[in-house]
Amino acid sequence: MDLFKIISDIEKVDPEVYDRFDTRRRVFKHISGMGKAVTAATLPGLLGTMFNKAYGQSSNLSTEIVQTLNLALQLEYLEYHYYDTGLKTSGLIPSADIPAITIIRDDELGHINALRAVLGSQAFSPNDPTRAAFDYTAGGKLPDPFANSANFYGTGQAFVDTGVRAYKGGAPSLMSNKAILTAALNIHSVEARHSSHLRLLRRGGVSATADVTNLNAKPKSWISGTDNGGPVPAVTAPVYGAGSDANHPAESNVTQANINVQTSSTAPTGLTITAAAASEAFDEPLDAAAVKAIARNFRSAVGATAGLFN
Amino acid sequence: MSNIIKPGEDEAGFTKPLYAPIKRRSFFMYAGATAGVTALALAGCNDDSDNNSPSTPGMVDLGSGDVGVLNYAYALEQLEAAFYAQVIATPYANMTADEKTYLTAIAKHEAIHRDFFKKAIDTAAAGKTIPGLTPDFSKINFTDRNSVLTTARTFEDLGVSAYNGAGKLIKDTNYLLIAGKIVSVEARHAAYIRDLISNGSFAADDIVDANGLDKANDVATVLTAAQPFIKETISGANVGK
Numbered sequence: 001m002d003l004f005k006i007i008s009d010i011e012k013v014d015p016e017v018y019d020r021f022d023t024r025r026r027v028f029k030h031i032s033g034m035g036k037a038v039t040a041a042t043l044p045g046l047l048g049t050m051f052n053k054a055y056g057q058s059s060n061l062s063t064e065i066v067q068t069l070n071l072a073l074q075l076e077y078l079e080y081h082y083y084d085t086g087l088k089t090s091g092l093i094p095s096a097d098i099p100a101i102t103i104i105r106d107d108e109l110g111h112i113n114a115l116r117a118v119l120g121s122q123a124f125s126p127n128d129p130t131r132a133a134f135d136y137t138a139g140g141k142l143p144d145p146f147a148n149s150a151n152f153y154g155t156g157q158a159f160v161d162t163g164v165r166a167y168k169g170g171a172p173s174l175m176s177n178k179a180i181l182t183a184a185l186n187i188h189s190v191e192a193r194h195s196s197h198l199r200l201l202r203r204g205g206v207s208a209t210a211d212v213t214n215l216n217a218k219p220k221s222w223i224s225g226t227d228n229g230g231p232v233p234a235v236t237a238p239v240y241g242a243g244s245d246a247n248h249p250a251e252s253n254v255t256q257a258n259i260n261v262q263t264s265s266t267a268p269t270g271l272t273i274t275a276a277a278a279s280e281a282f283d284e285p286l287d288a289a290a291v292k293a294i295a296r297n298f299r300s301a302v303g304a305t306a307g308l309f310n
Numbered sequence: 311m312s313n314i315i316k317p318g319e320d321e322a323g324f325t326k327p328l329y330a331p332i333k334r335r336s337f338f339m340y341a342g343a344t345a346g347v348t349a350l351a352l353a354g355c356n357d358d359s360d361n362n363s364p365s366t367p368g369m370v371d372l373g374s375g376d377v378g379v380l381n382y383a384y385a386l387e388q389l390e391a392a393f394y395a396q397v398i399a400t401p402y403a404n405m406t407a408d409e410k411t412y413l414t415a416i417a418k419h420e421a422i423h424r425d426f427f428k429k430a431i432d433t434a435a436a437g438k439t440i441p442g443l444t445p446d447f448s449k450i451n452f453t454d455r456n457s458v459l460t461t462a463r464t465f466e467d468l469g470v471s472a473y474n475g476a477g478k479l480i481k482d483t484n485y486l487l488i489a490g491k492i493v494s495v496e497a498r499h500a501a502y503i504r505d506l507i508s509n510g511s512f513a514a515d516d517i518v519d520a521n522g523l524d525k526a527n528d529v530a531t532v533l534t535a536a537q538p539f540i541k542e543t544i545s546g547a548n549v550g551k
Contacts, residue, residue: 100510107513110522168490171477175486178478185474185493186523190513192494193524196501197512206509209408221412221502222419222495257430257488265425268395268417277415281422282491 061122065177068170070124071288072184073115074308075166078298079159080108081131082145086156089146097149097201104156104194111187118180125306133303141235141297153202154217154231158239160195161223161230162294164188165239165286169248192283196221202231212276222280225252235297243290254278370440371545376482377435378549382529383489384427385443386472389539390465391420392445397462402455409506416462416499423492430488444541459507466500467517467525468535469493474526479550497524 061069083105086092093101116123136145136155145155167188174181203210203218211218215227223240230236242250249255254262254275262278295309303309372381394417401410431439451457473493480486501512508514518524527535529546537544 100512103510103513107518107522110520114521114523164494168487168494171486171490172483175480175483182474182478182526183523185477185490186526188490189470189474189493189497189524190518190522192497193501193513193518196498197505197510200502200505200512206505207406207408209411220415222415222498256426256491257433257484259426259429259433261422261426264429265418265422268391268398268414268421271398271414271418273418273422277418278422280415281419281426281495282488283494284491285487 061119061180062176064173065180066119066122067288068173069115069119069180069184070122071291071309072163072167072170072187073112073119073123074129075159075163075291075295076108076111076115077129078134078295079163080105080112081129081134082136082156082159083108085131085136085146086152092146092152093149100197100201104197107190107194111190114183114187118183129303129306129308133300133306133308134298135300135303136298138235138297142232150202150217153198157195157198157202157219158230158232158236160191160198162239162286162291163191164195164283166288166291167191168283169243169285169287169291171285220280223251223283224276224280226250238290238294243285243287245287248287248290249284251284252279253282253284256282368542369545370443370542371547372440372549373438374548374551376480376485376550377431377438378546378551379476379479379489380427380431380434380485381438381440382476382532382546382549383473383492384424384431384440385540385544386469386532386536387420387423387427388443389445389536390469391417391424393447393450393461393465393539394420396447396452397458400452402453402458404455412502413462416502419495419499443544446539446541449538456507459503462503463500463507464535466496466503468527468532469496470500471525471527472529472532474524475528475532476550477526479529 083101087098087101087105112128136142142155143151145151167184171181171184171188174184199219199221200206200208203220208218210220210224212224215224216229216231216233219227226237226240229241230239240251242248252275254260260278261281262273262275265273265278267273292309299308370385372378372385394413398410398414398417405413428439450461470493473489473496477486477489480489500517504511504514504517529549533544533546
């Protein structure tokens with residue numbers, strides 16, 4: 001991890017980042033003053049401290065922002081431990097797929113670090129939830145995801161698609177802080193990239209076509225209709241269904257801003273805009289209550305005691 | 311001069327080239343007809359040009375505030391829709407059946423996005439919708455898989471970074487949600503296209519940083535990247551302001 005590169009990257013998103021760190025000169029003074037003590041191991045903590053100062057967490061964050069980011073943080077732990085367990089389960093992931101799953105696992109860890117950095121002492125728990133906080137069979141309702149790669153990718157898809165909907169649903173509550181909103185959007189689109197790849201793996205790779213009569217097992221790279229309820233409808237149907245109110249329709253929705261996007265669109269020559277295509281073109285947000293209801297399926301007794309997804 | 315464009319004027323005429331497959335010969339006609347005009351337009355372009363009242367030939371001003379953001383998205387979606395319409399009208403050599411299936415699906419998604427924005431802006435701010443833009447795909451070899459897919463990757467990653475960067479400019483919550491609904495679909499496209507080019511590059515280091523964050527680009531950066539593919543000169547100086 002290159003600290004200067006990271007700050008340079010942040011500068012592209014937030015040109016005032018140096019001002020937030022007091023002044024450019026002082027940033028470099030601080031960093032050089034730390035000298036050899038700055039290592040890959042200490043860098044995340046150091047970054048956290050700097051981000052906290054820069055974006056003024058704690059008392060400056062609204063309750064709304066804290067709640068939204070904390071739900072996101074808990075979802076990231078759910079995902080991180082999932083992929084991490086998968087990678088540590090010998091023989092589970094085909095060797096050709098290990099680099100991709102490693103990228104996903106590492107991205108989730110990056111998201112955890114970024115969210116914790118912003119939340120600081122207001123993170124939902126002072127300690128990282130461990131693997132023991134989660135039950136990835138949803139109390140036995142799902143097949144063991146660590147038994148074979150088909151199960152593993154299926155439940156993984158449900159997690160990332162839940163994450164995409166959760167970040168989308170949370171975005172409006174972050175509007176008062178532009179830097180945090182942008183960071184959340186930058187996480188949101190990465191979750192969608194993950195989903196696209198897991199879906200590709202599930203249907204059999206780059207040379208495979210989805211089965212539109214069995215989107216549960218062989219999905220497209222994007223959500224089509226409600227995807228027949230997802231990998232295991234008994235548990236995953238809410239991932240693609242409607243949220244808690246009328247503002248959070250199911251993924252099959254084709255009405256956007258009062259416009260029917262199926263009937264009002266002109267297809268490329270020789271093609272037809274189907275309801276499926278109209279639903280695929282827009283992903284739908286999910287409200288916090290609906291997200292938590294899905295996620296609570298995956299907390300163990302330990303997780304429940306810790307208050308995960310309450 | 312035939313290239314004078316005002317918002318809301320001659321919509322059908324200017325959008326037509328984008329809806330229909332564009333023949334190679336047509337590209338050259340466009341290129342020849344507009345080369346001189348573009349030079350003039352650039353010479354007459356100033357930074358403080360007023361929003362929504364483009365009087366300079368060949369210039370399109372996206373406007374200000376949320377309408378500017380919507381026009382910005384509309385411009386990018388027009389570009390993507392026109393590109394994919396051409397991709398499926400003239401498939402590259404050895405396009406596989408499943409590639410055709412999914413590139414066709416993406417073509418539909420982008421057409422839906424384009425038409426949604428036009429209608430949404432017409433409804434929210436009648437008369438402020440930018441006209442249909444004229445694509446310039448002269449540097450793309452539509453018969454070559456690599457040329458098509460690398461251009462698709464550029465457009466999709468650019469689109470993701472544009473929506474991510476525009477989020478903070480949006481004032482109306484509903485528009486922020488709409489942008490969020492679309493950007494994740496663009497990210498799904500981007501990941502698929504990247505995997506077609508090199509399987510496993512869906513979230514590679516060149517696009518997702520060490521903290522697992524995607525890019526967010528500002529309007530000027532995105533328009534600079536998009537401009538070579540659009541005949542008209544796009545001004546986004548007041549988008550979100």
